[in-house]
Amino acid sequence: MNNTLEAVYRTDFNLPDRREGKVRDIYRVPMEGRTDPVLIVASDRMSAFDVVMPTPFPGKGRLLTEISLAWFDRIRTAGIIQDHLLSTDPADVPGLDEDERASLEGRMMLCRAAEVVPIECVVRGYLSGSGWKDYQATGSVCGVELPEGLQNSSKLPEPIFTPATKATEGHDENIDFERACEIAGTEVMTRLRDLSLQIFEFGRAYAAERGMILADTKFEFGFALDADGNPTDELMLIDEVLTPDSSRYWPAEDYEPGREQDNFNKQIFRNWLQEMCDRGDWDKTPPGPSIPAEIVSQTIAKYHEAANRLGS
Numbered sequence: 464m465n466n467t468l469e470a471v472y473r474t475d476f477n478l479p480d481r482r483e484g485k486v487r488d489i490y491r492v493p494m495e496g497r498t499d500p501v502l503i504v505a506s507d508r509m510s511a512f513d514v515v516m517p518t519p520f521p522g523k524g525r526l527l528t529e530i531s532l533a534w535f536d537r538i539r540t541a542g543i544i545q546d547h548l549l550s551t552d553p554a555d556v557p558g559l560d561e562d563e564r565a566s567l568e569g570r571m572m573l574c575r576a577a578e579v580v581p582i583e584c585v586v587r588g589y590l591s592g593s594g595w596k597d598y599q600a601t602g603s604v605c606g607v608e609l610p611e612g613l614q615n616s617s618k619l620p621e622p623i624f625t626p627a628t629k630a631t632e633g634h635d636e637n638i639d640f641e642r643a644c645e646i647a648g649t650e651v652m653t654r655l656r657d658l659s660l661q662i663f664e665f666g667r668a669y670a671a672e673r674g675m676i677l678a679d680t681k682f683e684f685g686f687a688l689d690a691d692g693n694p695t696d697e698l699m700l701i702d703e704v705l706t707p708d709s710s711r712y713w714p715a716e717d718y719e720p721g722r723e724q725d726n727f728n729k730q731i732f733r734n735w736l737q738e739m740c741d742r743g744d745w746d747k748t749p750p751g752p753s754i755p756a757e758i759v760s761q762t763i764a765k766y767h768e769a770a771n772r773l774g775s
């Protein structure tokens with residue numbers, strides 16, 4: 464019997480079209496009489512600086528799935544936009560044995576397959592990360608002019624839409640809205656920008672009630688496929704949503720502009736990695752170093768705290 468609390472680093476199910484993201488494994492699930500859905504499995508892999516680490520972070524995939532599912536539900540219930548979720552029940556995935564089904568418990572989403580819009584729909588309410596870097600260099604982020612005198616972690620006058628390319632290799636690149644329109648079409652991008660800002664506003668109000676600042680986040684959207692695998696005009700929110708992997712959440716009680724904030728995500732672990740790099744022990748290229756147990760458990764504790772605070 465498979466202990467369902469065991470870490471799941473990598474899955475290898477007998478299902479077609481296996482793809483491996485940095486964190487998730489994706490399969491096509493053949494089904495009679497409907498468009499084949501996709502099975503998305505959140506593994507316990509951890510990535511940083513776009514490199515997948517060799518050490519699993521046990522339970523991380525479940526926590527991310529729990530947080531995502533709760534948000535999909537809230538966003539759907541609020542009538543903002545439909546999403547790709549069909550089922551979270553391993554029994555709905557045909558052709559797996561008992562151990563495989565057990566390993567999926569709490570970390571799978573059976574989803575409507577999408578033609579993914581190849582733009583990362585980033586919204587920022589605060590200046591941090593690549594936004595802060597771009598602002599220091601140019602006074603703007605993704606072509607959005609910002610007032611002078613902002614600091615690291617400053618609150619922006621209003622949330623801004625700052626798209627990025629979805630790079631299949633290497634790092635995502637910040638682009639301006641016009642460039643995003645060239646890639647995905649002006650009509651589509653206008654809809655996605657408005658939706659992204661709307662979901663962000665909804666998410667940040669909810670998080671604020673729970674003592675968390677939603678500083679920024681990234682959404683992905685796609686068009687549902689028909690039975691022949693062609694895209695329809697049915698737009699869906701896909702991927703993961705408002706998780707600590709796709710978002711910066713800060714504890715409101717410690718917020719102070721002018722410095723980096725504590726983060727409910729992999730920050731502890733990224734800091735540890737950065738120290739390795741500063742010492743010359745790692746250069747941000749694969750393979751990643753193996754991670755000490757205490758860094759793993761401290762990081763998992765942060766994800767737990769995020770899930771608890773968000774009440775998912």
Ligand SMILES: Nc1ncnc2c1ncn2[C@@H]1O[C@H](COP(=O)(O)OP(=O)(O)O)[C@@H](O)[C@H]1O
Nearest residue numbers: 484485486487501547574575576577579701702
């Ligand atoms: N409903 C969907 N249909 C097709 N692809 C999807 C759907 N939802 C998410 N995806 C894709 O599945 C992948 C999720 O795996 P992930 O580990 O996050 O990959 P990445 O390393 O590209 O971030 C992403 O490439 C995402 O665009």
Ligand SMILES: [Mg+2]
Nearest residue numbers: 484485486702
């Ligand atoms: Mg991803």
